[in-house]
Amino acid sequence: MAQVADYVLQRLTEWGVESVYGYPGDGIDGLLGAFDRAKGELEFIQARHEEMAAFMACAHAEFTGEVGCCTATSGPGAVHLLDGLCDAKLDHQPAVAVVGRQERLGLGAHYRQEVDLERLFADVSEFCQMVVHPGRARHVIDRAFKTALTTRGGSPPSSSPTTFRRRTPNPRRRRSTVRCSPASAGAARASCPTRENCAGPPAS
Numbered sequence: 550m551a552q553v554a555d556y557v558l559q560r561l562t563e564w565g566v567e568s569v570y571g572y573p574g575d576g577i578d579g580l581l582g583a584f585d586r587a588k589g590e591l592e593f594i595q596a597r598h599e600e601m602a603a604f605m606a607c608a609h610a611e612f613t614g615e616v617g618c619c620t621a622t623s624g625p626g627a628v629h630l631l632d633g634l635c636d637a638k639l640d641h642q643p644a645v646a647v648v649g650r651q652e653r654l655g656l657g658a659h660y661r662q663e664v665d666l667e668r669l670f671a672d673v674s675e676f677c678q679m680v681v682h683p684g685r686a687r688h689v690i691d692r693a694f695k696t697a698l699t700t701r702g703g704s705p706p707s708s709s710p711t712t713f714r715r716r717t718p719n720p721r722r723r724r725s726t727v728r729c730s731p732a733s734a735g736a737a738r739a740s741c742p743t744r745e746n747c748a749g750p751p752a753s
Contacts, residue, residue, distance in 0.1 A: 553683050554583035557647065558591050560690045566618045568592045568609065569647070570602040574622020576649025599626045603633020603646065610642040616697050617642065622649040624664050634673040643697035646670075650679065675700050 557580065561569065572595060573581055584593040596602035599621040606617030617637065621630050627648045637644040648666060670677045676696040678689045 554579040558583050562591050564694045568594050569618045570594050570605040571620035572599045574626045576622035599629035600632050603630040606644050607633050607637040607642050617644040620647040638673050645693050
């Protein structure tokens with residue numbers, strides 16, 4: 550059965566992502582399973598450490614002009630992404646982090662790896678949201694990429710962490726027919742935070 554993790558990878562591919570840098574952990578087990586099911590359509594490049602994964606995503610953005618993408622599990626894994634995402638912020642490079650988190654049932658229960666990710670990433674990101682419902686995955690991912698692309702030459706922070714909750718059924722929502730071109734950065738930035746349906750990868 551298709552899962553939200555499969556849709557997340559599909560949406561990353563539609564935004565032009567070919568490689569995701571990261572380190573395995575229980576908070577992103579669902580995402581790693583989706584990489585296996587993707588059969589190489591989107592490459593998972595395992596770093597030796599989460600911090601290195603974030604630096605690799607920043608370097609990817611700097612040398613290719615594309616959005617760099619990294620992933621890590623909850624708790625200590627997410628904390629280790631900060632240095633690389635701060636580097637992306639200071640270098641004005643677009644980066645998106647897909648971060649795992651414990652199940653919603655464990656939130657606020659002193660789970661041993663629980664970290665307030667929104668507060669953690671506040672200083673290094675322009676946009677940080679937790680996906681708590683399958684129907685919000687597309688909108689949050691698209692806003693993360695639009696923010697990363699449209700703020701790279703404006704406000705310094707251009708990293709956009711997105712928390713990911715695993716093992717949630719896929720809502721099988723149809724793709725949006727509304728397209729947003731990064732070329733019209735001003736219009737995209739003005740409309741993106743308020744228009745839920747303005748959420749599509751750049752038209753090819």
